[in-house]
Amino acid sequence: MNHGLASREAPAKPQPLEKTHFTIGAVTSNFKLREGEVIPQYRKLEKKIACGAQFIINQIGFDSRKISELHLYMDQHGMHSTPLIGNVYVLNPRVAEIFHSGRIPGVVLAPPLFDLCRQQAPSPDNGKAFFYELAAKQIAIYRGLGFRGAYLGGIHNYSAIESILAIERTFAPDDWKHFAREIQFSRPGEFFCYAQDPATLLADPRENPRPRTPSRRVTAAYQISKLSHDLIFEPSTPFARFGAKLCAHSSDPLQGPAPLRALEHLSKAALYHCKDCGDCSLPEIAYLCPESQCAKNQRNGPCGGTREGRCEVDGYGDCIWLRAYERLKHDGREQTLLDHVPVIQNQALRRTSAWANNWLGRDHAAKRDHATPRDPP
Ligand code: SF4
Numbered sequence: 001m002n003h004g005l006a007s008r009e010a011p012a013k014p015q016p017l018e019k020t021h022f023t024i025g026a027v028t029s030n031f032k033l034r035e036g037e038v039i040p041q042y043r044k045l046e047k048k049i050a051c052g053a054q055f056i057i058n059q060i061g062f063d064s065r066k067i068s069e070l071h072l073y074m075d076q077h078g079m080h081s082t083p084l085i086g087n088v089y090v091l092n093p094r095v096a097e098i099f100h101s102g103r104i105p106g107v108v109l110a111p112p113l114f115d116l117c118r119q120q121a122p123s124p125d126n127g128k129a130f131f132y133e134l135a136a137k138q139i140a141i142y143r144g145l146g147f148r149g150a151y152l153g154g155i156h157n158y159s160a161i162e163s164i165l166a167i168e169r170t171f172a173p174d175d176w177k178h179f180a181r182e183i184q185f186s187r188p189g190e191f192f193c194y195a196q197d198p199a200t201l202l203a204d205p206r207e208n209p210r211p212r213t214p215s216r217r218v219t220a221a222y223q224i225s226k227l228s229h230d231l232i233f234e235p236s237t238p239f240a241r242f243g244a245k246l247c248a249h250s251s252d253p254l255q256g257p258a259p260l261r262a263l264e265h266l267s268k269a270a271l272y273h274c275k276d277c278g279d280c281s282l283p284e285i286a287y288l289c290p291e292s293q294c295a296k297n298q299r300n301g302p303c304g305g306t307r308e309g310r311c312e313v314d315g316y317g318d319c320i321w322l323r324a325y326e327r328l329k330h331d332g333r334e335q336t337l338l339d340h341v342p343v344i345q346n347q348a349l350r351r352t353s354a355w356a357n358n359w360l361g362r363d364h365a366a367k368r369d370h371a372t373p374r375d376p377p
Pocket residue numbers: 268272273274275276277278279280281282289290291292354
């Protein structure tokens with residue numbers, strides 16, 4: 001929209017719509033538990049900035065070490081010029097209970113902090129003074145770490161904002177370091193990219209990223225998928241050229257020859273629970289199907305809703321992006337996760353042959369060699 005769009009009202013004579021001047025923000029969900037959640041979230045953050053995000057707000061969270069890690073990661077990965085806004089959610093006992101129960105996807109409130117919140121409930125102000133001070137301390141930490149602002153949530157009147165900011169103004173410049181040692185509510189076994197500085201308890205900028213957890217074994221289906229993709233679908237292989245010819249000369253080039261279509265249907269249903277979307281994203285997700293195994297059909301990285309690696313929607317198991325990360329890690333290629341050009345699925349291809357669409361350059365993969373993320377405005 002900021003670049004200008006063609007109006008669809010008169011398709012024969014498209015008139016450019018007036019350009020908008022939105023400031024584009026994006027979120028990052030940095031309070032994740034497992035390595036296969038944390039790193040893909042950071043990779044997706046890089047992608048958002050490459051695609052034009054002009055500022056970033058992090059997810060609600062209460063762990064200074066993870067907050068400092070986000071800032072450090074951005075510094076060390078060429079994102080230091082993108083302003084970071086710290087998320088400060090002003091708690092109360094009821095909200096603390098909801099957050100602790102895990103009912104809000106992506107929001108975590110560790111048991112020690114929940115206990116502190118519960119202790120406030122019997123106080124005459126229902127813990128208001130405690131929670132306002134906690135919020136003011138979080139603002140101070142964000143400021144001390146170099147965040148460019150704070151986003152205050154959970155309050156609905158201006159006087160509450162004034163009260164919290166007034167508390168924050170009473171702090172001395174270095175108080176935030178003390179608060180950062182105090183507000184450390186990670187979970188047992190939580191993955192961090194950086195070691196912890198024993199003096200500050202924050203991410204240690206002097207240390208290299210920690211050795212990561214060993215990768216898990218991958219399935220034979222994954223190995224077979226990789227091999228067959230390289231042989232049959234990489235552009236310019238003899239098989240890909242032959243497939244293109246076969247489909248182009250078939251009676252219905254959208255379906256390709258009937259026996260080949262039947263083979264595609266049966267093999268992909270058996271291996272990937274394929275839903276026949278016609279615009280296949282398997283190669284970008286380490287051969288996991290987003291249509292059948294992701295509740296949100298996420299084709300450009302994980303959403304922020306995982307709980308300890310699992311999908312926020314019951315019945316889906318481990319997030320496909322966590323599994324994709326582990327498969328790539330097994331091959332030593334985890335840093336290539338999300339290297340692909342962002343996918344905009346072509347819904348018009350549903351129930352057509354994904355193989356034919358790939359060979360004949362109709363699917364999103366055809367764009368991968370010449371499309372790059374849009375330049376930041
Ligand atoms: S064609 Fe679509 S539905 Fe089938 S495996 Fe690929 S992504 Fe999944």
